[in-house]
Structures are given as structure tokens and as C-alpha cells.
Amino acid sequence: MTIKKLLKDSNVSLRTIAQTAQIAQAITLLAADDTSTLLVTNDNQTINGILSSSDIVKYLDDNKKVPDGLLVLDVMTKDVITCEVTDTVQRLELLMTQNNVRHIPITDAGAPVALISVIDVTRYRLSLAEGEMSQMRDFVSGGG
Numbered sequence: 001m002t003i004k005k006l007l008k009d010s011n012v013s014l015r016t017i018a019q020t021a022q023i024a025q026a027i028t029l030l031a032a033d034d035t036s037t038l039l040v041t042n043d044n045q046t047i048n049g050i051l052s053s054s055d056i057v058k059y060l061d062d063n064k065k066v067p068d069g070l071l072v073l074d075v076m077t078k079d080v081i082t083c084e085v086t087d088t089v090q091r092l093e094l095l096m097t098q099n100n101v102r103h104i105p106i107t108d109a110g111a112p113v114a115l116i117s118v119i120d121v122t123r124y125r126l127s128l129a130e131g132e133m134s135q136m137r138d139f140v141s142g143g144g
């Protein structure tokens with residue numbers, strides 16, 4: 001099954017921020033959206049990085065405070081693992097597991113279209129399992 005199918009069946013969004021934005025703005029966005037990750041892009045066509053609440057916590061642990069004027073660029077993860085919409089959900093899961101990441105940007109012809117979390121994948125897998133269980137119940141009971 002492809003990621004494109006997961007995106008079609010899920011309510012997955014793409015929250016973004018520019019790399020030149022102040023980290024205070026990123027913190028406000030993370031809190032307001034009750035999310036833990038933002039895709040860093042300046043033009044919505046390329047991925048410059050990814051900023052997670054973990055990146056911010058690591059920065060604070062190393063530096064003990066957030067100075068005025070600190071930019072997203074100074075804190076974000078620059079080496080970003082991505083998947084194409086045509087990749088399988090299994091590949092997405094494998095990359096998350098192998099790289100110990102909870103979010104992976106999804107691209108379509110190189111342009112970002114979604115930011116998938118491990119929670120999104122788990123919800124999708126659960127909905128598939130529930131559908132299969134329902135079909136089996138119907139079959140066993142003679143209803144299908």
C-alpha cells in the first residue's frame with residue numbers, strides 16, 4: 001500500500017515555517033497547533049530542514065536559554081529523511097524505525113505535501129485492522 005493511499009484516507013496536514021523565522025515564533029506555532037514538528041521550507045517547494053520540539057529541548061540543554069533573535073535555522077535538523085507519495089507505508093515505517101524518528105516529510109515530485117507522524121501511521125494501521133476484523137465477523141456470521 002502506498003503513502004498516497006494513507007494520505008487520502010487520513011487527516012494529515014503540513015505545518016511549515018521559514019528557516020529565517022525566530023525560534024520564538026516556532027514555539028508559538030508548535031503550542032498553538034498542539035504539534036511537535038514543523039517542516040522548514042522557504043518556498044513550499046523545497047525542504048530546508050525539520051524542527052521538532054526535541055530539537056528545541058536539545059538546544060536548551062546545551063545552551064541553557066534561548067537568546068533573542070535565535071532563528072529556526074540555528075536549531076533545526078538539516079539532514080531530513082523523506083518519502084515520496086509513491087513509496088509504500090512499509091518503507092515509511094522502516095525508515096522511522098531505522099532512523100529513530102517520529103516524523104517524515106512526504107514529497108510529490110520533490111515538493112513537500114505532508115508531514116507524517118508515527119501516530120498517523122498507527123491510526124491508519126488500526127483503522128485497516130478494524131475494517132478487516134469487521135469483514136471477518138461478517139463472513140463468520142454469514143453476513144458477507
